[in-house]
Amino acid sequence: MEIFTGRKLRVPHLIGRRTSWLVVVVAILFSGVLLGSGIEAETTDNAAANLPTDAESAQATRLQERLGTSEFTPAIVVLDRDGASLTAQDRTAVDRLTGSLAEYSAKGQRTFSVPAEDGKAAFVGIPISADLSEDDRDQVVGDLRDALATGLPDGLRAQVTGGPAFGTDLGAVFEGADVRLLVVTASVVALLLLLTYRSPWLWLVPLAVVGVADQVAAQLVGVGTKIFDFSTDGASVGITSVLVFGAGTNYALLLIARYREELRRTDDRYDAMRHALDRAAPAILASSGTVVLALLCLGLADNPTSRNIGFGGAIGIVTAVVYALVVLPAAMTVFGRALFWPFVPRGGQDDPARTGVWARVGTAVTARPVAVVMACVVVLAVLALPLLGLKVGLSQTEQFRATPESVTGQEVLAEHYPAGSSQPTTVVVPTREVDEVTAAVGRVDGVQSVEASGRAEGTSVLSVVLTADPASERAFETVREIRDRAQEIDGAVLVGGPDAEALDASDAADRDQRLIVPLILLVVLVVLLVLLRSVVAAVLLVLTVVATYVGSLGASWFAFSHWFGFPALDLSVPLLSFLFLVALGVDYNIFLTTRAKEEAARTDTAEAIRVALSVTGGVITSAGILLAAVFTVLGVLPLIVLTQIGVIVGFGVLLDTLLVRSVLVPALVALLGRRFWWPGPLSRRD
Known part of the structure; x- marks a missing residue:
């Protein structure tokens, strides 16, 4: 083992004829023990994952649970004839169901039926215990749906909706998702590695190392949830896996490319790997450190999902970089040069990258930097134009890419009943003020009705039905007005319920963006300053990745609104996409500019960036295409939030790889010349 003690950072060399085998064996044993430990992560219900724990609506829910006034939540069986009036036979069937479905109600609770005023629908409410586990809740909802599958008059449609049904349908999205996501991600990575290396077996080594790292990371995240204050949910698990595969494979591609380059200069493969590590590790550590620090910024978020993704993703990236810089070099040297067959690198061979397609691109870009910069800016501005019509905020019924029964049932309810009838807003108020608060809330524009729904320990709960569509801006305005009117009477009043929860989640998302976006930019800027020793380079590179994000978000929103039919983000x-694109996008700029800095010590800046683009263009483009494909894999899950993140980040990585990093950044470097490195020592060299 060798550690360089000079100014340039180098990692320990755990490479040698015996050392490489020892590292591989130890890695296999360690991974096997950890994977066999059976550690299970602390999990969170996805339905409440966006709601801050200190939000007013969350406080209202906890208070109701403590007082025992929210012991039950209704599953709603809505019956209709797709717009036609119900028949006498249908109404008889509704009465029969009201009695027969009582067996699914919580002990001591009664089912109830409510016909629509227009005579075209009816619903049956089945109170279900709010304390049921997810498995028991899913069982009740499944049994209800099975019971309604037969015995209804022809043409009468019955659908189960309401809070329990939404929770069941959302959970079904992630049922088996980890296996499905792993299989698809591994398949995509394997295919792209095979195309990149054109070797029948070379691709197996990085794929095996990164695949094991992904499973080890999942176990380490489970350990982390036992020690630190975070948990996991379906979204955070999926995104963490994608991060490990995407980032881990990127680091592997960069290291293997540098190793192959060194094999053309050095006869001994162990020396070649040592030289490759010395040159590739600083860039890999800088880029991975940037991603880890950016993810840890999410620890300050109010949104629980963002915090879960931040802590879990940081553990995943650390695991990926350890396996990429320790296990992968050892595994590559164990198999020797023959691993690259049929394109085995030999000592004395010319590097084809220096005269390949990226060399020609570099020559063209650096020859006319002003025209290239202007053209790139125009393209990015056009891509960003759709942001003028951007909408953010999905209601509960808009979360799914497919349309489950709970959503179609809710749509029927909204068509024939006041919009908030199935999931009313709740007002928790001291009993001494209940009459005054009831009167004040009833006078709020947008309130259909106010009814007492429980009382305990000097506290009363009011059930408020709103006329606005759930989670709409009008519903939010009504909730704000209810809070203002009620809290003018008594500051202890708490307003909860689904619309209040959606409003609190929206406010938390706004706060998170205002706090965390500047922090992420600061982290990236500081890392670039430390790495490049240049203020100009650091600021310009940050601006380019921000421009990539804006362009990707605009182009993706155009696709979502015109082709996908998504109503909003x-x-x-926005925050998660910004994090991934800025933190991961700066990786490629780090790989490019660190190589340019290395070359700039020997030649002028324009030639340095041309050479850097020549030798890194192929591997970075491969890495970008692979990372984009891996993020797009999130679309295999029928949840809109993951599809949107996958598309925005996937397109953004391609935009960064093919335009910003390969064209705009080299043109800016060539345009500025030595000033690009100001105030570092390179800016003062001839």
Whole structure:
């Protein structure tokens, strides 16, 4: 083992004829023990994942649970004839169901039926215990749906909706999702590695190392949830896996490319790997450190999902970089040069990258930097134009890419009943003020009705039905007005319920963006300053990745609104997409500019960036295409939030790889010349 002690950072060399085998064996044993430990992560219900724990609506829910006034939540069986009036036979069937479905109600609770005023629908409410586990809740909802599958008059449609049904349908999205996501991600990575290396077996080594790292990371995240204050949910698990596969494979591609380059200069493969590590590790550590620090910024978020993704993703990236810089070099040297067959690198061979397609691109870009910069800016501005019509915030019924029964049932309810009838807003108020608060809330524009729904320990609960569509801006305005009117009477009043929860989640998302976006930019800027020793380079590179994000978000929103039919972005999408694109996008700029800095010590800046683009263009483009494909894999899950993140990040990575990093950044470097490195020592060299 060798550690360089000079100014340039180098990692320990755990490479040698015996050392490489020892590292591989130890890695296999460690991974096997950890994977066999059976550690299970602390999990969170996805339905409440966006709601801050200190939000007013969350406080209202906890208070109701403590007082025992929210012991039950209704599953709603809505019956209709797709717009036609119900028949006498249908009404008889509704009465029969009201009695027969009582067996699914919580002990001591009664089912109830409510016909629509227009005579075209009816619903049956079945109170279900709010304390049921997810499995028991899913069982009740499944049994209800099975019971309604037969015995209804021809043409009468019955659908189960309401809070329990939404929770069941959302959970079904992630049922088996980890296996499905792993299989698809591994398949995509394997195919792209095979195309990149054109070797029948070379691709197996990085795929095996990164695949094991992904499973080890999942176990380490489970350990982390036992020690630190975070948990996991379906979204965070999926995104963490994608991060490990995407980032881990990127680091592997960069290291293997540098190793192959060194094999053309050095006869001994162990020396070649040592030289490759010395040159590739600083860039990999800088880029992975940037991603980890950016993810840890999410620890300050109010949104629980964002915090879960931040802590879980940081553990995943650390695991990926350890396996990429420790296990992968050892595994590559164990198999020797023959691993690259049929394109085995030999000592004394010319590097084809220096005269390949990226060399020609570099020559063209650096020859006319002003025209290239202007053209790139125009393209990015056009891509960003659709942001003028951007909408953010999905209602509960808009979360799914497919349309489950709970959503179609809710749509029927909204058509024939006041919009908030199935999931009313709740007002928790001291009993001494209940009459005054009831009167004040009833006078709020947008309130259909106010009824007492429980009382305990000097506290009363009011059930308020709103006329606005759930989670709409009008519903939010009504909730704000209810809070203002009620809290003018007594500051202890708490307003909860689904619309209040959606409003609190929206407000938390706004706060998170105002706090965390500047922090992420600061982290990236500081890392670039430390790495490049240049203020100009650091600021310009940050601006380019921000421009990539804006362009990708605009182009993706155009696709979502015109082709996908999505009504809006999910609340968490802008922040998470910004994090992934800025933190991961700066990786490629780090790989490019660190190589340019290395070359600039020997030649002028324009030639340095041309050479850097020549030798890194192929591997970075491969890495970008692979990372984009891996993020797009999130679309295999029928949840809009993951599809949106996958598309925005996938398109953004391609935009960064093919335009910003390969064209705009080299043109800016060539345009500025030595000033690009100001105030570092390179800016003062001839």
